[in-house]
Amino acid sequence: MPESLPAPAPLSTARPRGCPFDPPAELGALRDRHPLSRMSYPDGHVGWLVTGHALARAVAADRRFSSRQELMRLPTPRNGVPAGPLPPAPPGMFVSHDAPEHTRYRRLLAGRFTVRRMRALTERVEQITAERLDAMEGEGPGVDLVVAFAQPVPALMICELLGVPSGDHGHFQRLVSSTNDQNASLEEVGAAMAELGGFLHGLVLAKRASPTDDLLGELVGEDLTDEELTNIAVLLLGAGLDTTANMIALGAFALFTAPEQIAALSEGPEAVDRAVEELLRYLTIAHTGVRTALEDVELGGHLIRAGDSVTISALAADRDPAKFTDPDVLDLRRDATGHLALGHGAHQCLGQQLARVELRVALPALFERFPTLRPAVPADEVAVREDSDIHGVYSLPVTWDEV
């Protein structure tokens, strides 16, 4: 007989005071007693919440749990979203489709994001990084690390890779981060998506008319409609703009709180790879996912009914002491294999190898160029993205000693 579960509760999202990297305390407490528990959703649905690592991994890998948008329920209230089912995701928005549609899109894209292809971009990422560091040096000491470094490095790289003009990447960045902001109204999100979609649709049509030597230029040669390709472009650009940027900025912020760890970034390529995986685990910026059961599933001693939504707290799972020793300690020398920061299952991050290349170039170069880099404001004054689907900081004022 499984132990009876506590009454369903809404998903806790408030991080502990003074601990901007840690999961909400309630999630840790829940994980240690009830790694699978009942959760009340904003629309009144009573579903499930997974906080334990083994169960989170099991749900994400199990095709009986769907990613289709029209079946899912939002785990947290969102401004202006009417009650009732969400609309199905449009064609091409592959993160919100299941097999076979998802498989078709993924197969078209996976070969373009392989380890080898992304590593071939290393030199270009190094150039972009060096240019941004030069600019910082010229401008400072005293810059906002988000605007001066964390955002432009991945933004310039994803724009170049996709074949999107990068001149206005700051504007794209604001549009994308508003779509991830739980406080943005439905109108704001809709307007941002419409603007991004409109722009990329125009770009897709231009590339159809005269194909260019870049990823979107290659994809016009595949069997994809304009609508599919536009939505794929929206996803890839959005994912490229508002993920690694947060890892770079939040990663630097976390390293400021554990300065003895920074040396690991100068201990050679293997040490850097290890450090990047640990930062991914420790920060797990894409902290929450949702699936919906397509059929009755027995899991962890409980029966999840067809139609029930299951929220996965990847963040709580990546701090599970059953999986990682001293999970709340940032230890750049540990082996963080098995973390869920990039997801798990068929939907695991498509761009993860690009993210790895960017992180392993950008973070060591930043601390190598500015060995005295430090926050310019007290840690509790840093504006943290409390209500975003992707964790991070809005700005990170930094300074350093001039040589």
Added chain:
Amino acid sequence: MGFEIDRTVCIGAGTCVIKAPAVFAQDPDDGLVVPVGGGVPDSPEVRRAAEACPSGAIVPAP
């Protein structure tokens, strides 16, 4: 005991190449896993690759 590759479930994430580059590579066209040599031996690297694989494409041989 060694491991086997199930390409039918592989999604081409490349995690195995990161964990065990001497054993696994990706097909440049579809990104799916291909073994570098003949078989897939049992080693600490391969076990880590099997653990990291998001789609269960690296499985213990029966």
